Amino acid sequence: MTLASTTGVETTKRTPKVYSSPLLSLAVVGGFGLLLFLFSAGKTVLDRFYRTQGREIVATVTWCGYTSSANSRSVRYTFTLPDGRSFRGSQTGYGGIVGEPILVAYLTSNPSFNRVAGAERRGQKWLPFLAIAGIFFMFAGVHSYNVLRRQR
Secondary structure, three states: OOHHHHHOOOOOOOOOOOOOOHHHHHHHHHHHHHHHHHHHHHHHHHHHHHHHHEEEEEEEEEEEEEEOOOOEEEEEEEEEOOOOOEEEEEEEOOOOOOOOEEEEEEEOOOOOOEEEOOHHHOOHHHHHHHHHHHHHHHHHHHHHHHHHHHHO
16 A cells, blocks of 8 residues: 555655756856866976976065964065065965075066975875866766756
């Protein structure tokens, strides 16, 4: 005996549609994957630029302390290139003493891109994982787009 035969009312099982629009599903899920992939690829390319075009120079620490946004140690520094141009930079996760030297890497093509020498070692182990996760979410977004489009 079924519930429908005793009550006279048939019930249908509805599946909830999280994203009713195929384009919205593609934009949210696939867009998130694209952002993950671009972040990891951009960091990898920037690290490559530092390895191939980067130069190291001694900078002077101008400030060190804790930043409220990252809740982490941070250091600010200045350095002067041999041609007389001066640049500033900052890096979270590092500390120092004001007035002391710190080794900095910069790009010769654009010295405003600079960082504490050795900063590339932090967080690099996550880059392949982020790239793979990004590709997964992009494929999931395309798949959900195709499934929702067929259901219409």
